[in-house]
Amino acid sequence: MRGCFSVTGVEDVCERLGVPCVPLDDPVEVSGEVFQKIKISRKVLEADKVVNLPKLKTHSQMVMTLGVKNTFGCVVGLEKSSWHMRAKNYDDFANLLIDIHRIVSPVLTILDGVEGMEGNGPTNGKKKHFGLVAVSKNAFALDDAVCKALGIDHVVYTVQHARKRRVVPDYEIVGTFHASIQLPSTVSTLDRLSRTFSRFFVKYPKIDTRKCVKCRLCEERCPASAIDISSQRIDYQKCIRCYVCHEVCPQDAIKLVRRLV
Ligand code: SF4
Ligand code: SF4
Incomplete structure (x- = not known):
């Protein structure tokens, strides 16, 4: 965790501003x-106010990471991985993200889309200058408006399910x-045309053995224990496509x- 704070430069900024930089530990079941x-x-649940600071970037599983998905970071440590097994499909996962966001209930969401990411985010995408800073007291409204402006609201799971659950308020832009925006390769033209039809064609992970350095990070983090790095193989019977x-x-x-499939 400290590594992330330092690599991203957050630690330096906090030091400069005299703001404590703390890991989100001490779980409380809600x-x-x-x-x-x-x-x-507990630090989130007992905070006076939560301000949510997402980046505008793509996400291979959930299509986009915006305000609503960002609060998934308030789930403690490795509990995050276990949720990929408990909420196995993308619709369930979107509903989980909406539940978490409503529990955390930030008073303000400030989306940093000045330099964002497109393509295969959140790790292997390409940097893109969107020149956008979007602010709202309500992240459901913010995500809805930003996705509409990008022309992708019909493929972003959290936006679709927030509308179904009627948690998107009326808003003014x-x-x-x-x-x-170029979407992740997991979202095909078929998805854009028909999500029902696209269920017949799904994408699975495959290890590129020429690039793999056997660091085992994927093996350790796979919630389904589907990866064996010694043989560089993935068990597709176990893989849940998270x-x-x-x-x-x-x-x-x-x-x-x-x-x-
Ligand atoms: S072991 Fe996994 S995470 Fe590490 S380089 Fe190979 S594929 Fe990537
Ligand atoms: S192998 Fe499948 S289940 Fe495991 S991390 Fe990759 S996509 Fe998720």
Whole structure:
């Protein structure tokens, strides 16, 4: 955790401003509308106010990381990985993210989309200048507006499920923003046309043995224990397509390949 603070430069900024930089530990079990026994850090639950600071970036599993998904970071440590097994499909996972966001309930969300990411985010995407800072008291409204402006609201799971659960308030947009974005390769033209049809063609992770340095990070983080780095093989009977391996691989050695299921 300290490594992340330091690599991202957050530690330096906190030091300069005299702001304590603390890990979100000390879990407290809470319940959402759809999911129960969610372990959120006590520091978040007991904070006077939470301000949510997401980046505008793509995400191979959930399509985009914006305000609502960002509060998943309040789930303590490795509990995050276990949720990939408990909320196995993307619709369930979106509902989990909505539950968590409503529990954390930030008073303000400030989206940093000045330099964002497109393509195979959140790790292997490409930097893109969007020149956007978006602010709202309500992240459901903010995500809805930003995805509409990008023309992708119909493929972003959290936006779709927030609308279904009627948690997106009426909102007014002040200012203008229009941009295009290249989505992760896990979202195909078929997804854009019909999510039902696209279920027949799904993408699975595959290890690029030329790039893999056998650091075992993917093996350690795979919530389904589907990876064996000694043989560099993935057990597709166990794989739940959470793409955590793709996200954590520092060598871009996990490719996503389409397979007929
Ligand atoms: S994280 Fe990437 S480099 Fe490390 S073992 Fe897995 S595939 Fe290989
Ligand atoms: S192999 Fe990768 S995509 Fe499959 S369950 Fe493990 S981490 Fe998730």
